Amino acid sequence: MPELSDLLKDMMGKPSPIRQIMKMASNKNIINMGLDPDEVISYGGGWVGHHAPELFRQKYAEICSDRERFHDAGKYSPTLGFPEARKAIASMEKELFGIDLQEENVIIGAASTQLTHDIFITLANSGDNVLMLDPTYANYEGQVEMALRESRIVRLPVLEPESWEYIPSKNELVENFKEIVGREKPKIVIFPSPDNPSSQIIPHEVVKAFMDICEEKHIFLVIDHAYKTQCFDRPPAYFSWSPNDYPYLVTIHSNSKWCRGLGRRLGWVEAHPDVIDGMERTQQCSILCPDTLHQMAMTEYLEQALQDGSLKKYLDDSRAAYKRAADVTVKAIDEHLGMPCLVPQGGLYTLMKVDEDGDEFVKRVLKNTGVLFIPGKGFGSTLERGVRISYGPHVENVEVIKEGFERVAEYLGK
Ligand SMILES: Cc1ncc(COP(=O)(O)O)c(C=O)c1O
Missing domain, CATH: 3.90.1150.10 (Aspartate Aminotransferase, domain 1)
Incomplete structure (x- = not known):
């Protein structure tokens, strides 16, 4: 065997x-x-x-139906992603959420799943604790186990199992967070917002309190924004934060959910340029570079759809x-x-x-x-x-x- x-x-x-x-x-x-x-x-x-989006599909069709452009789509991408694709993402974030973001703040990868794995490796040592909510996205546990073999997962409950209330008290949650952070000294805090499995959005006051503590203690706050464009009401203020103002903030993004690109695998991370530099080195080993065809189609789509308002x-x-x-x-x-x-x-x-x-x-x-x-x-x-x-x-x-x-x-x- x-x-x-x-x-x-x-x-x-x-x-x-x-x-x-x-x-x-x-x-x-x-x-x-x-x-x-x-x-x-x-x-x-x-x-x-x-x-x-129909226009997005057309961009793929145009590339694929032109012999030379299809040939071009078969070349390697830079490890960080193409500069014009990173710029298009920064423009999208500015237009949709008012974020001050530059090309240097963006690395493109294969998808959130791969980027999350690479983030764990880039930001923490094996043995460093990782703090997650309870409940949270089910894949994180295995990802920590794989990327950080000696690390322990520490959980912060957010759902009250009897009353079925999500974050019954913001103050109590922040107090619990302080206590757990003090005791367990995690290197990374990670949660999705909007959340999988609860579809709740962690309130701004709570995330602001978490961020302040994380900045003070040099803990990375990683927000998984797989569902970022799907807030039913006005998005909370932290959806507009720039990693240039919060060097310990790292956000993970994906084409899977907003444009139904689940199988056209493409994601990106927004972070301080030093974190992006580290991720570039990690990604050289994990995937070498992101997909070229998806970047070409996305860049062309975003440039046009931001301009004409169709996005x-x-x-x-x-x-x-x-x-x-x-x-x-x-x-x-x-x-x-x-x-x-x-x-x-x-x-x-x-x-x-x-x-x-x-x-x-x-x-x-x-x-x-x-x-x-x-x-x-x-x-x-x-x-x-x-x-x-x-x-x-x-x-x-x-x-x-x-x-x-x-x-x-x-x-x-x-
Ligand atoms: C919170 C969260 N993060 C990441 C993913 C995976 O995203 P990707 O397709 O970009 O790997 C999912 C998929 O369901 C998810 O719910």
Whole structure:
């Protein structure tokens, strides 16, 4: 038998609860359960279902249909990304959020996932603690384990499992943060905003207090902005901060969610130029350079769409569509199940309290109704008796959202 590294043997020995449930919902298993895969309604997908901007698609088509431009798209990119692509990103951030950002503050990479891995390696030593919220994005835990082998993850609870309130008290949260930071001395604090799994947005006062403490203690505050353009209300003030004013602020961005580029992998980091320099060295080893075709198409799209106002319109329309899908979801939960859930403030999800072990609930609901939720445990212990519900994939077909809850209500006798 080929023998893998100790790290991988260890990690493969504890598969993520989310992967396990997705496996359980594979076509083969669904048929084994006596269900019809075509009848399955999934609230599991952590992805967006809206279409990319038509102009963006056209830019790809233009490049691909021209022999010489396609040839050009096959060349290596600089490790940092093309200067014009980095400039286009800085202009987009200025136009959408008023951020003072230069080319020197931006490195382009393959996607948030790769950039997060490289950020861990660039900013912390193995053995340095990493602070995360509870619940939080499920992939961070494995990423820390892989990038920082001796490090420990420290959790700051933000969901009250009984009352199902998210950040019931801002003051108490900041006090807890101070206490944990004092005790555990993390090198990195990381959280998404808008959040996955809760679709909540950490309030400005809280992030300002975190940032002040981080600056004072030289801790990096890493904000994962995968869903940045999807705030349903006005974005909080910290969405406009410049890393030139906060050298310990690092933000991670991605094309996955805003323009449905999940498979056209491209992301970037905004940070102080010294951090960008470090990331360049890391990225030389991890991916050498980002994708050229995606950068070419994005640069051309952004330059035109910023100029003619179509980017703003596209983002407003998609935001409104997700808000509508979120409203339909919350209303369907209220009407059919009457279980407590969070009202999404952005992004693709809500969290529902099921008042029993989330794993058990998800399994029996799937077996009996063909409806798939994601058990909460993988996101943190505060979510053990809850599930994550994603409306993201159904944004262009919200009728499906109601049907799933009707089926579950019938099974549960509600
Ligand atoms: C908070 C968060 N960060 C990062 C990612 C992954 O993004 P990417 O496709 O850019 O790797 C996801 C995907 O669901 C996410 O929810």
